Amino acid sequence: MYDVDLTTVRQLEVYQANEGPNFKIRVYFMFYGKSVEEQAFLTTIRSEKEAFEHLIKEKETMVIPEDREGRSEVTLNSDLLRGSEKASDTIVAQKQDASSNTRQGGITLKSESAKIIVDMREFRCELPSLIHKRGIDIEPITLEVGDYILTPEICVERKSISDLIGSLNCGRLYTQATSMTRFYTKPMLLIEFDKNKPFALQGRYYMSKDIASSDVVMRLQLLTLHFPRLVLLWSPSPHATAEIFEELKKGRDEPDSSRASSISIDIADEFQSEKYNPAIFDFVSKLPGVTTRNVYSILNSVSNLGDLFDLTEEGISELLESKIHGKLLYEALHCKMEAAEPIETKKSNPSSSRFKHKIKRK
Structure with missing residues (x-):
């Protein structure tokens, strides 16, 4: 390598891990010792190391709800359980299984088709068609709680920036989050940006004169504090959203359309207020x-x-x-609560003592 690039080096390391422990790659770097080029490469490595150290320290002191990252005592997330085998061995085993399946009579074993339940009103946007292009079946149903049902546990409410601001102002998003947390264990709020605009909330064209980006962030913080199980998904475009949905569905059960259609806002309100x-x-x-x-x-x-x-x-x-x-x-x-004893001030005011002394002399 004449042009030393850390990104290329990391890609070679991933390629080495995918091929297995028996496949060895030897890389030669061509640059002058004690040169500016060498110092730039070492600085990049140092920055990467400091970034990982900072991430480790932040994770140590981060306050995480108990039902996140497999912390629940009832059900543990199998995706987060650490196994005893190496990652390279797992990848090699997956490749061997895939090759053995394709060699059985030249026919690839078909898995069960994936399915996503979509609200009828969501067909005004292009996201359902993009999901269908990825080979995922779409089942249109009129939903009152959520816009997309990915699994029996995952319910997604999609909001564009304009819809997000309007829902935060009128309080409708609070009601929707309440309904999702009542009936789904993993409720999610998808904030989808326009693909032709920057992926940020600081743009003036997003905000009106009556509301600022800081107000939106503050209200989102209050929403996450009130609903700790609500997950925020940030997507730069509908194409990225379709990819996120495909990743969230891997290895999970398919949703039930009859159960999703039977859930309504009236049931959620009755469940909370009347009972x-x-x-x-x-x-x-x-x-x-x-x-x-x-x-x-x-x-x-x-x-x-x-x-x-x-x-x-x-x-x-x-x-x-x-x-x-x-x-x-x-x-x-x-626990017994005891009132704190009052603190007695032993030192007197010097001005008052001098005044008393004068009165005595008089």
Whole structure:
């Protein structure tokens, strides 16, 4: 290599890993020692190393909800489980399986066709046609919760920039996020940009005079704080969105059209307001150890706050299905709060002491 480029070196390393451990590549770099070219290459390597170190430190101190990255105690994400075998061995095994399948009579084994449930109103845009071009079947249904149902767990609400601003202003996005989190374990908000415009919120043509980009970001932050399970997807164009959907569906079950069509906003509102008192629901959900997964266990099992106080720590842990959460809630309910003792000021004001001294002399 006469022109030393770190990107090319990393591509060669990926090629080496794909071919397996028995395939060795030897690369020769042609440049003068202690030259500007050598220092530029070393600086690039140093910057890459510092970027990874910064990423590791950020991940150590990052606050992540418990149901993200396979942290859930009930179900673990199989895609995030670390195996004992090397990545190169896995790739070689996949290649061998693919070659053996194609050699069985010269016929490639066909897998089950992928399917995405799409709302009828979404056919005004070009995204459904782009999804169909990728070999994914489209099933049009009138949906009241979500725009795209990728799997039985994943529900996606698509918003353009103009729709996003309007939904944030009128509060409709809050209602949609509430409905998605009620019936789907992995709700997602897709923010899709125009392919002919920059992939950023700072453009003046996106914002009107009444709203700024900082207001949109602030409201999105409040939305993610209120709905920690809501995932934000940023897409620069509809073509990128179709690719994202294809990646999200790999290795997952197909959605059920009958279940998706039966879910409505009226059911979601009735599920929240009529079955549970909104004030009590908000109070219980803010208690220590209570999460979005176990709040309904408390509301369905305990009739009033007195019954919750009568439960033992083991009973609360069994109710919440977690010893850690049960201990947090039990200690919060039974800890004794004592008022702080007032601090006595022993030093007197020097001006007042001098004034008293003068009065005594007089």
